[in-house]
Amino acid sequence: MGRRRWRQQRGDCRVGVRAEALPEAIAALSRTLPTGPSPEIFRRAKFDLPEAVPALWQLLFHVLSQVPEDCATTSLTPEAQVRWVKSTLRSQGYPRPALALLPEDGTQGSRELLLALSWLLARGPLLERVLTCTRVRLGDEMSVCECVDLARGRASLDQPTACKDSNSCLDVRHVQWLMGKLRFQWRNLISSHQEHCALLSKIHQYTRGCHSDRNLCHLSVAEVELLSDPEVGKQLLQRLECENARLEAALDWCRLEPVFWKWTDTVLDASPPGPPDTGSQPTFLPRISDQGTRGLELLAWELQALQEQLGAAVEARRTAWAVQVLAREPEWRAAMQTTEEAVERELEVLRQTWEQGADLTQLHGLHRLVRSETGALPGWGLHVTEAVGALRSKEACLEAALGWLQEQCRQELTRLVGALPELLWIPPHGHWEP
Amino acid sequence: MSIVTVQLGQCGNQVGFEVFDALYSDSYCSQGLCSKKENEAYQASCKERFFSEEENGVLVARSVLVDMEPKVINQTLSKAAQSGRWKYGQHACFCQKQGSGNNWAYGYSCHGPKHEESIMNLIRKEVEKCDSLHGFSIIMSMAGGTGSGLGAFITQNLQDQYPNALKMNQVIWPYGTGEVIVQNYNSILTLSHLYRCSDALLVHENDAIHKICAKMMNIRQISFNNINQVLAHQLGSMFQPTYSAEDSFHYRRNPLGDLMEHLVPHPEFKMLGVRNIPQMAENSLPYSTFTWAGLLKHLRQMLISNAKMEEGIDWQVRPPLARLPALGKMPFNKELHFDTSIANLVILRGKDVHCADLGGFRDPALYTTWLKPADAFSMWKTQRAFNKYEKSATLVSNSQFLVKPLDTIVGKAWNMFASKAYVYQYTKFGIEEEDFLDSFSLLEQVIASYCNL
Numbered sequence: 017m018g019r020r021r022w023r024q025q026r027g028d029c030r031v032g033v034r035a036e037a038l039p040e041a042i043a044a045l046s047r048t049l050p051t052g053p054s055p056e057i058f059r060r061a062k063f064d065l066p067e068a069v070p071a072l073w074q075l076l077f078h079v080l081s082q083v084p085e086d087c088a089t090t091s092l093t094p095e096a097q098v099r100w101v102k103s104t105l106r107s108q109g110y111p112r113p114a115l116a117l118l119p120e121d122g123t124q125g126s127r128e129l130l131l132a133l134s135w136l137l138a139r140g141p142l143l144e145r146v147l148t149c150t151r152v153r154l155g156d157e158m159s160v161c162e163c164v165d166l167a168r169g170r171a172s173l174d175q176p177t178a179c180k181d182s183n184s185c186l187d188v189r190h191v192q193w194l195m196g197k198l199r200f201q202w203r204n205l206i207s208s209h210q211e212h213c214a215l216l217s218k219i220h221q222y223t224r225g226c227h228s229d230r231n232l233c234h235l236s237v238a239e240v241e242l243l244s245d246p247e248v249g250k251q252l253l254q255r256l257e258c259e260n261a262r263l264e265a266a267l268d269w270c271r272l273e274p275v276f277w278k279w280t281d282t283v284l285d286a287s288p289p290g291p292p293d294t295g296s297q298p299t300f301l302p303r304i305s306d307q308g309t310r311g312l313e314l315l316a317w318e319l320q321a322l323q324e325q326l327g328a329a330v331e332a333r334r335t336a337w338a339v340q341v342l343a344r345e346p347e348w349r350a351a352m353q354t355t356e357e358a359v360e361r362e363l364e365v366l367r368q369t370w371e372q373g374a375d376l377t378q379l380h381g382l383h384r385l386v387r388s389e390t391g392a393l394p395g396w397g398l399h400v401t402e403a404v405g406a407l408r409s410k411e412a413c414l415e416a417a418l419g420w421l422q423e424q425c426r427q428e429l430t431r432l433v434g435a436l437p438e439l440l441w442i443p444p445h446g447h448w449e450p
Numbered sequence: 451m452s453i454v455t456v457q458l459g460q461c462g463n464q465v466g467f468e469v470f471d472a473l474y475s476d477s478y479c480s481q482g483l484c485s486k487k488e489n490e491a492y493q494a495s496c497k498e499r500f501f502s503e504e505e506n507g508v509l510v511a512r513s514v515l516v517d518m519e520p521k522v523i524n525q526t527l528s529k530a531a532q533s534g535r536w537k538y539g540q541h542a543c544f545c546q547k548q549g550s551g552n553n554w555a556y557g558y559s560c561h562g563p564k565h566e567e568s569i570m571n572l573i574r575k576e577v578e579k580c581d582s583l584h585g586f587s588i589i590m591s592m593a594g595g596t597g598s599g600l601g602a603f604i605t606q607n608l609q610d611q612y613p614n615a616l617k618m619n620q621v622i623w624p625y626g627t628g629e630v631i632v633q634n635y636n637s638i639l640t641l642s643h644l645y646r647c648s649d650a651l652l653v654h655e656n657d658a659i660h661k662i663c664a665k666m667m668n669i670r671q672i673s674f675n676n677i678n679q680v681l682a683h684q685l686g687s688m689f690q691p692t693y694s695a696e697d698s699f700h701y702r703r704n705p706l707g708d709l710m711e712h713l714v715p716h717p718e719f720k721m722l723g724v725r726n727i728p729q730m731a732e733n734s735l736p737y738s739t740f741t742w743a744g745l746l747k748h749l750r751q752m753l754i755s756n757a758k759m760e761e762g763i764d765w766q767v768r769p770p771l772a773r774l775p776a777l778g779k780m781p782f783n784k785e786l787h788f789d790t791s792i793a794n795l796v797i798l799r800g801k802d803v804h805c806a807d808l809g810g811f812r813d814p815a816l817y818t819t820w821l822k823p824a825d826a827f828s829m830w831k832t833q834r835a836f837n838k839y840e841k842s843a844t845l846v847s848n849s850q851f852l853v854k855p856l857d858t859i860v861g862k863a864w865n866m867f868a869s870k871a872y873v874y875q876y877t878k879f880g881i882e883e884e885d886f887l888d889s890f891s892l893l894e895q896v897i898a899s900y901c902n903l
Contacts (some may be wrong), residue, residue: 187819187820190821192718195715196716197711197715200649200707200715203615204704205452207584207614208582208704214582218581302784
């Protein structure tokens, strides 16, 4: 279970936590987690009972997508959630292939799911992220980086089977219709955003000088609501109490964590050893052996040997290839040149993205919107021009990427047109530009 | 979310006035048949969309008036002021001394560029008064000079300057027996230019509304005022507030956006038509009673048999039992009995609206093969009665209803063009033969696309 658990085990000896604290530890964990699963789920999952399966899939979905509980479940079917969890875990480097083989109907595999959850916890900082996400927010905030949006938006990306209907032939007008619909929704979204901004600005202007905190000058939407409706105050109090309870549970969890990991070892022992990872389910993150630093030397030596072998093999291939190429040199050379150019362009786009991404790292996270008369910033502040600049550069790199993709499509179209010389291609209305 | 109206030319200004008057009188009518609280929400929603409020509480229409002659604008302004209920903004109109002489090219190429800056400034000022602009409703005739030529020019400018705002053009279709000799030229130029820069073209046919006035409203001497009032009633029943969702009692924030998303996402199919039921003289209303089942049965038959009003519906027309692909590929010069829809929106207003059954509109046989009824049909409703009608239903549809009139106009214009009649009047002002040919090919494409549903 990685470095974190190893650290915990060592810490265990120092603290000397009672073994009977296990129920307490699990209760603390479940109170910290977003869906607040019953502690009984964990016991059932240890014995691989099917009753625990749906709750665990849902829990994993929430933990990974970080979407608020109420709006996530409605948009995706349970099967889609299962698929999504599987693919996300795989892309994050989850090492056990058994998880990917679980059925999508949510009937079995609670122990595997428990192990997956434990893996996420062990890898950290899962709970911290979840807690940040569910924090009660009083200010009007904006994010400059994409990570918040990505974490929320990803959930909707995965609906692969919904539109694949290989039996019926697809009418291109249906696709155009959907595309048009998307365009309108996009425009509606933009005007909603503009309205939101205009109204925020009004509230900030009208409440100037009302805030007790001098750095803030004016009230936020949540604060105005609090003042205008006592019922909102009660709700806020409730939410704060909830969050408080969750934070207290998280503190308990930090104290009792070692007990949980000992118990997880017994779960791991109870599960049958899976088949060795054959590479059919590729993992994208490098794994580090648990044997520690002594193993590393051995590993380095093995790696070097492998590299040498690989070098020899590549050399042999290359000479064989060169012989082949010499025979058909001119056409190969042209093909190679176009490939090289394409790679060069793609690299350039990537490089730009990377360079601009580097600037953005400082502007990471959510920022409270504050309208300041003097223009003076408290120490932690971010000036609006900086934020706008960051967004502009992000826009520029997205546009570059879009331009590159459009170029790809155009080339593909030109190729298709060339393949059907007897056809006349007329661009649709409103796309007259060459 | 607000909508800014641009009234262009004689026709656009007269219709625009009636629309605002209908919106106002419906919102503040005492016969809404709903609770006081609900009525207030309805009024507030209507106000946000179409009016701004002066400090003394008088409502000001979110509208810009444009004409090249002062007469109609002055009449419109004074009519609004006389109503004593609402008015136009003090600096919201633009007029000149000389009209466009029914020449599209003059409106588009001369008046347009010459007055572009002043008109766009007026519009910008009106836009700045909105907390949030959602879109434009541009009211214009299709066949005249100022409304159609300048209207197309202004719509293009709006598209350039407000690319994210929605643009719906209210296009008044001329009488088939119109008195303007070049009305077919003007019409094809208007339609083809709007097709490129507008999001939706809502078509109002003078002939159809004239018949409604005669048959349904029992008006003897039909004036343009009568016609414009019927048209304003139809538009009002489309754009007055409706609930945002099936089980919600909040009013929809963004009717223009929702409507377009439902009906005109496809760039080749932008023609919309509107029908409503019941229609009758105001003094007959107290003696009439309706059921939702009856109204909707009639409305559905009006849709599939392409009838503009309740009277004279052809009840023999039935949707085809099995939709064979070949059926849709009928050549358009044969008579189309059954009208296929791309998408429909039904808006219900009034008593017991939750009991209305719309199953008849969800029949897949009504629609094209490439859209499922769930995507092609949508419904809005509100319990509040509209304009003194206890129950009323409005159907906005994107269907084959316009294929025949459009084909007629294109055909007549082509015949004239082939003999080069009057073309010099257009080339004189910079509209070349090439532009005509572009317009013809675009509209032929539109007709073919609608025929091959």
